[in-house]
Amino acid sequence: MAQTDVLVTKQPAPQSVPPCELPPKVYEVARNTGAHTSSGLATAGFRTAKYLEDEWFQNCYARYHQAFADRDRSERQRHESRQLAAETEALAQRTQQDSTRKVGQRLEDMHCWTSELRREGGDLAAEAGLLRAETRRLERALDATALPFCIATDNLQCRERRQHPDLVRDCVELELLKEAELVRNIQELLKRTIAQAVNQIRLNLEHKETCELDWSDKVEAYNIDERCARYGSQSTDVQFHPHSAANAESASTPETWAKFTQDNLCGAQRERRASANLRALIDCVLRDAAEDLRLQCDAVNLAFQRRCEELEDARHKLQNHLNKTLREIVDQEHNVAALKQAIKDKEAPLRVAQTRLYQRSQRPNVELCRDTAQFRLMSEVEELNMSLAALREKLLEAEQSLRNLEDTRMSLEKDIAVKTNSLFIDRQKCMAHRARYPTVLQLAGYQ
Template identity: 65%
Template sequence: MAAEVLITQQPVPQTIPVGSMPPKEHEVAYNTGQHSSSGLATAGFRTAKYLNEEWHQNNYARYYEAFADRDTSEKVRHESKRLADETEALAQRSQAESTRKLGQRLHDFHFWQAELQREIEDVTGETDLLLQQKRRLERALDASEVPYSLATDNLQCRERRLGPDLVRDVVEVELLKEVELIRNVQELLKRTLQQAVDQIRMNRDVKQTLEMDWSDKYEAYAIDEKCGRYNNQSTDIQFHHNSSKLDDFASTPESWAQFTHDNIERAERERLASINLRTLIDNILQDTAEDLRLQCATVDKAFAKRCQEVDDAKRKLEGHLRKVLEEIGDQENNIAALKQAIKDKETALRVAQTRLYQRTFRPHIELCKDPAHFRLVSEVEEILASIEALKHKLEEAEQSLKNLEDTRMSLEKEIAIKVNSLFIDRQKCMAHRTRYPTIMKLLGYD
C-alpha cells in the first residue's frame, strides 16, 4: 500500500474512581507520519478519515464514557438523595431544637416578667402606702399650725396683763416651751416629709425602670413567640443575609438575667427603705402627737393653777377691801366723833374762859386768887390739853383715813388687775385653747 494507517490497540476498560470522569482518548489519527497515506495518488480519498480500528476504538470510548457517566450519575443520585435526607433530618432537628430553645427562652421571659410584675405591684402598693403617710405628714404639719398660733396668741394676750401681774410665771415658761416644742416638731415633720418625697421619687424611678424592663421583655416575648410559630409552611419568611451577626454591645444570657436581677434587687432595697420610712413616720407622728398633747395638758394645768392662784388672791383682796371699807366707815365716824369732842371741849373752854374773864371784873379786894380762880385756870389748861390731844388724834385719824383710802384705791386697782388677768387667762387663753387639735388630727388623720 502506498500509505499505511496507524492502528491503535483496543483499550482495555479500567476501573474509574467514583466521582471522576474517565479520560477521553483522542480518536482521530492524523496522517502525518512517515508511512502515512499522504501521497499524491490518494490525496483525494484518504485525507482526514479514520481507520476502522479507530472507529471501533471511538465506539468503545463512547460506551465506556456512557457507562462511567451513568455510574457516576447513579452514585451522585444516591449520594444526593442520602445527603438531602440527612440535611432534611438535620434541618428538622435543628429547627426543632431552635424551636425548643425559643420555648425555653419564652419560659425565661415568662418567669422574669412574672417576677417583674410582682415587684412592680409591690412597689406600686408600697408607693401608695407611702403616699398615704406623706398625706398624714402634711395634715399633721398643717394641724401643728393651730397649736402654734394658739401658743403665740396666748403669749401676746398675756403681754396685756397689768402691773405686777405682768410676771414671768409658770404659765409663760410652759407656753414658751410649747412654742419651742411646736417649732421643733414642725422642723422634724418637714424633714421627714422631704424624706418621704425623695423616697416616693426613688420608688417611682425604680418602678419606671422595672416597667421599661418588663416592656422590653414583653416586646421580646412577642418577637420570640412569633419566631416560634414560624415553620417551613409559613408564607412570610424570606432571606435575611448577615442576620446572624449581633452588635458588640449585645448582652449575654448571664448579663441579661443579671440586669433584671439587679433591677429587682434595687426595687426590693427601695421598697424596704420605704417600709422602714413608713414605720419611722408612724413613730414620729405618734411621738410628736403625744409630746404636743402632753405639753398642752401641762400648759392647761399651769393655766388652771395660775387662774386658781389669781382667783384666790382676788378673793383675799376683795376680803381686805371689804374690811378696809368698813374701817374707812368706822374711821370716818371716829373723825366725826373727834371733831364733835373738840367742839364740845371748845364750848367748855369758852365757859371756863368766860368765867375767868368775868371774874376779872371783881372790884378791889374781891379780885382774889381764890381756889375757884385756880380751879378755873386748871380747867382751862385741862380743856386746852384735851383739845390739843383731840386735835392730834384727829390728825392721826385723818391720816389713817387717807391711808385707808389709798389702800382702798390700791386694792381696787389690784382687784381690777386680777380681774383683767383672769379674763385674759380664762376667757381668752383657756377658751381659745379648747380649739387645740385632737390626737387624731395631730396623727395626720382626717
C-alpha cells in the first residue's frame, strides 16, 4: 500500500508571558515597608524569608496566564487534531477507494486476459484435436498405400513368369515400375508429414499448457484481488502486516506482466495458425496423392487392356495361321501320298519297258536291229526314269515342306500357348488382383 503523507498544521511557537505588573497603590505600600521603617522594628520577629505580595500576585497572574495559554494551546491542538483526523480520515477513505478502484481495474484486466487465455487454450485444444484427426487420416492413407505397392510388385513378379518371346519390357512393365516408384515416394512423403504433424501437435499442447498455467496463475491472482477488493475498514478478517509493503525483488511490472501474457497469446496464435496451415497442407497432400495414385492405376489398367488386346489379337492371328497350317499339312500329306502312289504307278510301265528291251536284246544275229520300236522303247525307259526322278525330287520337296509345316505348327502352337499364358498372367493374375485397388476415399484416409 502506498504510504500517505499526512499534513499537520504547524503550531505557532508559544509566546513568552510578560511579567505581571501590580497596581500602583499596592506597589507604593510595599515599597515604603522595610527594615528601616519605624514599624519594621516592632515586627522584626515576624518578618522571615517570605515571598512579597506582589510576587504572590505575580505568581498568581503567571499561573492564570499559564493556564490560559495552556488552554488556548490545547484548544488549538484539539482543533488541529480534529482537523488532522478529519483530513487523514478523508485521505484514508480516498486512498482506500482509489486502491479499491485500482484493484477493480486490475480485476477487469485479469478477467480480460484470463478470457483470452481460456479461449486461446480452448482453440489450441480444438486445433490439436483436428490435427490428430488429420494425423489419423495420414496413418490410414499410409496403411492404404501398402496394398497398391503390394499389387504393383506382385504384378511385376507375376509378369516375370512370362515365357519367351513374350518376356518383353513393354509399356505395362514401365507403368508398373512408375506405379511402384510413385507409391514408394508417396509413402515417404506421408511418413514425413506424419512426423511433422506429431511435432506440431506437441507444440500445440506445449503452448496450450503454457496458456493454462498462465490462466491458472491469473485465476488465483484474480481470486486474491477479488477478496482484497471486498475488504473495507469494517472488515473483521484484516490484521496488521508490517512488512507487507516491501516490494519483492522478483515482482514483475505491469509492462512485463502484460508482455508475458501477450507473448504467450502470440505464441499460441502462431502455433494455431501453423497447425491450421499444416492441416490444409495435409488435406492437399492426401488429395493429390490419392489422385496421383488413381491416375497411375488407371494408366496401368489401360496399358494392361491394350496389352491384352494385342496379345488376344496376336493369339487370334496365330490361331488362324495354325488352322491354315493344319489344313496345309493335311493337303501336303495327301500330296506326299499321291506322289508316292504316282512313283509306284510308274514302276509297272518301267518294268514293262525294261522287260521289252531286255527281251528284244535276245534277238539273234541280224535281227538285233535298232529299229523304231527299239528307239521308242529306249525313249520310253528314259522318259519313265526322268518322270520317276522328277516325282522322287518332288516327293522329297513335299516331305521337306511337310516337315517345315510340322515345325511351323509346333512353333505356332507353342507361341499360342505362350500368348495364352501371357493373357492368363495379365488378365487372371494381374488385372484380377488390381480389382482390389483402394478407392480414392481410402487413399485419402477417410476409410
